[in-house]
Amino acid sequence: MGSRERIQRMKDENRMNILDAALQIVKEDGWQALSMRKIADIIEYTAPMIYEYFPSKEAILTELSAQGFRQLAKKMREAKMNHEQPEKQLEAMWLAYWDFAFEHKERYQLMFGVGMRACEAGADCEYSKTHADLVNDVIYEIMKEKAPSQEVLCRKYYTFWSVIHGLISINLVNIGLEDEDEQQQLNQQILKDAIYGITRSLVD
Template sequence: MGSKERIQRQKDDNRINILTASLEIVKKEGWQALSMRKIADIIEYTAPMIYEYFANKEAILNELARQGFILLSKQIKIAKESETTLENQLEAMWLSYWDFAFEEKELYQLMFGVGTQCCAQSDDYKMPTAYCTIIVNVIRQIIIERNGNEETVSRKYFTFWSVIHGLISINLVNQGNGEITNQEILKDAISGITQTLSD
C-alpha cells in the first residue's frame, strides 16, 4: 500500500471514529449532550482536529442521518426480498421499518426529528428517499394492476407512512401502549390500508 493510500485510509478511519463516538455519546446521554469537545475526549483528538473532517456539529448530524437512511433502505430491501406476494412484501417492509425505528432509536430520532430539538435537516439537507422508493414501487404494482394512478400511489404511501410513523413517534416520545398492543395496532393498520389498495 502506497503512502497516499495509507493517508486516505487513516482519514477514513478517523472519520468513522468521529461518527462512532458521536453516536456513543448520544446513546448514553441524548442528542442534547453531543459536542465537539466530548467527541474529542472519546477519540483522544483535539477538538480543532475534528473540524478537519466535519465543518461543524451539524455536518456530523447530517452524515449520521445519511447513514441511517442507507441502513433503513438495506433493511427494507431485505424484508421485501423475503416475501413473494406484493401484499406480503408490503407488510414485511413496514414491519422492518418499525423494527428499525426501535433498534436504531437514536438514528431514527435524528432522521425524522422525533422527540428532540436536534434535527439533521438544515436548509441544504436533502432527505434520502431510497427507502420509500422501494415501498412505493410495491404499492404502485398493486394499484396499477387495479387501474390506479400515480396520485393514488402517492396518497396511499403517505397514508401508510403517517399512521406507522405516528405510532412510532408516540412510542418514542411517550411509552405507548405496550409491545403486544403496539404490534396489534401496527398489523391492523398495515392490513387495513393494504386492503384499500384494491378499492
C-alpha cells in the same frame, strides 16, 4: 499498500471514529448533549482535528442521518426480497421499518425529528427518499390494474407512513402503557391491523 492508500484508510477510520463517538454520546446522554468538545474527549483528538473532517456539528448530524437512511433502505430492500407476493412484501417492509426505528432509535429521532429537530440536510440527502420509493413501487404493483397516478401513490404511501411513524413516535417519547410487554403486544397488533387495513384499501 501505497502511502496514499494508507493515508486514505487512516482518514476513513478517523472519520468513522468521530461518528461512532457521536453516537456513543447520544446513546448515553441524548442529542442535546452532543458537542465537538465531547467527541474530542472520547477519541482523544484535539477539537481542531475533528474540524478537519467535519466543519461543524451539523455536518456530523447530516452524515449520521444519511447513514441511517442508507441502513433503513437496505433493511427494507432485504425484507422485500424475502417475499414474492406484493402484499407480503409490503407487510415485511413496514415491519422492517418498525424494527429499524427501535434498533436505531437515536438515528431515527434524528432522521425524522422525533422529540427533536430533524436534520434538514440529512433529510434532503439522496438516500432519504429511497425507502419511500421502495414502498411506492410495491404499492403500484398491488394497484396497477387501476393505473394509479403519482398523486394516488403518494397519498397511499403517506397514509401508511403517518400511521406507522405516529405509533413509533408515541413509543419513542415513552407515551403508552406502563407494562412494557403489554405495550409491545398492543403495538404489534395495532401495527399489523394498520398494515392489513391499508393494504386492503389498495385493492378494494
